[in-house]
Amino acid sequence: MGSIGMASQETEIAALSETLRNCLPQKGSNDTYNREQLKDVAERLSVALETPGETCQRVAYYPLRTTIVRIATRLNILNILVNNDGPVSGKELSQKTGADHLLLIRLMRFLVAMHVVGEAGVDSYVATNITRHLTIPKLEAGIKHTYDLICMSVMQLDPFLARTGYKNPTDPKKCPFQDALQTEDSLFEWFPKHPEYLSDFNLYMTGQRDGRANWLDFFPFEEQLVKGFEGGNDAVMLVDVGGARGHEVENIKTRYPHLPGRFILQDLPETVKQALDVNGMEVMGYDFFTPQPINGARAYYLRNVMHDWPDSKCQEILSQIKLAMKPGYSRILLNELVLPDKGMSLTAAQLDIAMMAELAATERTERQWRELIISVGLKTEKIWTKVFEEESIIELVLE
Ligand SMILES: C[S@@+](CC[C@H](N)C(=O)[O-])C[C@H]1O[C@@H](n2cnc3c(N)ncnc32)[C@H](O)[C@@H]1O
Structure with a gap:
């Protein structure tokens, strides 16, 4: 000291x-x-x-940690440890991965020091709970996405901001992502040309908020949506706009198996090809910058979509939904983080910087959300938030 x-x-x-x-x-x-x-x-x-x-x-030295975990993932080291009943020696790891024994000793001691794997003896390693967590496929996909795309973009943030005069980035086609990946495409234009990364991203989305609040624990779905639902099974209960593989429709249907009405998943065509097989979920390839084809749904649900876009693009997305809403009946549910003005968690702050580097996008405080919502002529009915977390549902209606 x-x-x-x-x-x-x-x-x-x-x-x-x-x-x-x-x-x-x-x-x-x-x-x-x-x-x-x-x-x-x-x-x-x-x-x-x-x-x-x-x-x-x-x-x-923070960046070293993600780098070493990414190398361990690429060499399949964590899976080898998890799938072995007892300890694995450095020599065995070298035979199974093709990496130099001495190199492995150096990588393994770093993984041990950051508690990602356990040490059974000299140059002998065992899986721990953390090793097991990091081999869950949706979380392993998260390591790949975060390192290869987000961390690489963040490493370009410093030169990017210096070059552009420290302006807050707002153009998804001109942000550190393009420098990192040597492309002119924005992330969502780049994905269809790189299917392996798209699959990892879609899988990661199913686990991106793993261990955090489930919105159905703090948003009373039946009270807010089922009560007052008009029409029978032909009417639409919920459209999951930009819903990736439909894991949130699956989440709702698992919690409430007997809900009336139709449930529709919308996302880009390449993404909905990977949609989950969820009983009763309809799948629709759709670009949310074009007119919303489903009119008068009870709810338009968007999870983690707004945080991918700067305000001008969010205004376009919300305006398309607004035109399809039925007055006094339809609502938009934004499942997003609502940041406090002070005392933000590191988890939320790091997601904000990740969005900046990868997409020129942003997480938002309550004031920023309210300003955005008013700017498209919508009204915030209520913000539902889990105590001690930033995870929220922002419920919007027509003015
Ligand atoms: C951060 S992901 C969130 C996915 C899902 N809602 C979740 O929370 O896991 C954003 C989603 O928006 C989709 N998306 C991006 N641009 C889109 C567009 N123009 N039209 C429809 N979906 C789009 C992406 O394919 C992706 O699935």
Whole structure:
């Protein structure tokens, strides 16, 4: 611990240790703990315990972690460990992957140090829970997408912003993504030409919010939509606009198997080719910058779509839906993060920067959402939010 500010650092460590103790359930009590709060205090305590030099190392060396995990994924190291009953030696890994033994020793010690794999002995490795998590196909696809496209774009952010005079990026065809991938296409134009990446992205979308709030836990679907639903099974209950493979329709149908009405998945033609086989889900190739073909649906649901676009493009997408809405009946549900003005989580802040680098897009605060919504002549009926998370449903109606 450095000498400057040592007393205040020690006071902070003592205070955080006390808070941590208070966050834990009392011995013998049936109290549950608040995971988010506990994580936050533990993280702040860990940072407070660092020396200034350690803080510098941690901040400066972050990119190494994603890089080494990506190499491990490419060499299939994590799957080899998970699929083996006992420990695997470096030599065996070398035989199975074709990589140099010495190189593997160097990669493996990094993976051990960041708790991605366990160490059973000298040059002997075992899978841990984290190793297993990272081999779940939708999360493994996330590592590939995040490293190959997002991290590569973020690495271009510094030269890009310097070159463009530190203006907030707003053109999806002129952002760090084009520099990183040496293309003139925006991400969604590039995907159909790179099917392997499109498949990874679609798979990743099914797990992108894994472990976080499920919107059906805090949005009363039956109360808000089923009540007041007009028409029988011919009428449309919900259109999942830009719904990728339809995993959110699947989510709704699993939770409420007996809902009336039609459920329609819309996305770009190449994407809906990979749609899931969900009982009762209709699939439609559709570009959301063109007129919305489904008129008068009870709900138009868009999850993680707005955060892919700058305001001008969001206005176009919402305007197309607005024209199809039935007054006093239809609503738009935006399933997005609503950022606080202060004290944002790292998860939300990093997603915001990822959107900037990959798509010249943005996450939004409540004020930004309200301004955007008013600008297209829609009204915010209510913002439903899970306590302690930014995950929200913004419910919109015609003015
Ligand atoms: C971030 S993903 C979100 C997917 C899904 N809603 C979810 O939350 O997992 C954005 C989706 O918008 C789709 N998309 C992009 N441009 C589109 C367009 N012009 N018309 C329709 N869908 C589009 C993409 O194919 C992708 O599936």
